[in-house]
């Protein structure tokens with residue numbers, strides 16, 4: 222079978238999100254059929270995302286039907302050339318943000334990162350919440366990072382906790398030190414940390430931003446190649462109002478918003494079994510609709526989440542409905558990252574053929 226014949230057969234593989242097949246979308250970037258084996262390179266951006274795993278599986282089925290073996294490889298369609306020069310080994314940077322404090326942003330960041338790692342991805346977690354770096358505690362991590370010297374430059378080796386490479390100013394300061402850095406110091410500290418950590422090769426780097434829309438958040442958006450942002454809100458209307466401002470800020474900095482997740486939705490009462498909407502109903506969905514970004518789902522108000530955080534055990538890695546809600550979030554976020562990357566590839570392809 223010729224390369225062109227096999228490429229034609231791959232038109233039977235639909236992209237679940239792009240409303241077309243993978244060949245028409247420009248996702249088959251290289252194909253060589255030789256001696257009963259097809260080497261196929263696909264423009265896929267989100268390792269271990271359900272949709273992209275399904276695409277790869279369909280390609281294997283088509284090869285099987287054609288009676289040939291297939292070797293698949295993936296290359297990430299980059300948004301721009303600059304993306305590969307900052308954090309070159311990191312495929313995707315996902316920022317987790319909230320318009321106001323205390324809505325569960327760090328909880329979402331930790332469980333999103335652990336959920337992606339549980340799916341098999343290589344994941345790093347960067348706690349950029351310089352004013353309240355509580356991520357290490359949520360993962361039970363208190364190992365000081367090692368510093369190695371490479372070509373005369375100090376490199377910080379991030380410790381590993383729950384299969385995640387972790388970095389936080391919380392690992393670099395004493396527990397009793399109040400973090401009282403003013404804006405410029407906080408920004409410089411962060412910028413230095415970005416540059417000095419050796420993340421190695423990662424599928425996803427999850428960044429826990431400080432709450433709100435201040436200078437530190439802007440520093441991250443301006444200095445890191447953020448693939449997209451997950452915005453956390455509670456159903457309460459004031460949180461929704463603050464979040465709307467956050468979403469607007471990302472728009473101004475041309476940062477993609479992957480979607481809004483609603484945390485602390487209905488409380489399932491352990492004694493009566495009823496669900497109580499303590500913070501109101503449907504705030505997250507209303508917000509997502511109002512600012513025209515995807516709704517990523519809701520996470521229940523469950524005391525086990527706080528207990529897991531206190532014990533350094535992310536709830537996503539356990540069993541039960543709440544764990545499944547976080548597992549679903551990780552899968553949905555990975556799929557949204559994949560859609561952004563593949564959609565970009567499709568646009569490149571369309572503009573090249575104009």
Ligand SMILES: Nc1ncnc2c1ncn2[C@@H]1O[C@H](COP(=O)(O)OP(=O)(O)OP(=O)(O)O)[C@@H](O)[C@H]1O
Pocket residue numbers: 319321322323324325326327328329350353355431432484485486520521522523524525526527528530531
């Ligand atoms: N869905 C939930 N159910 C129960 N407890 C939760 C839930 N989400 C978060 N919490 C608890 O609420 C507290 C605040 O959560 P977290 O630190 O994640 O919020 P945050 O938005 O990151 O806060 P900050 O503004 O301080 O950065 C923690 O004790 C956490 O365990």
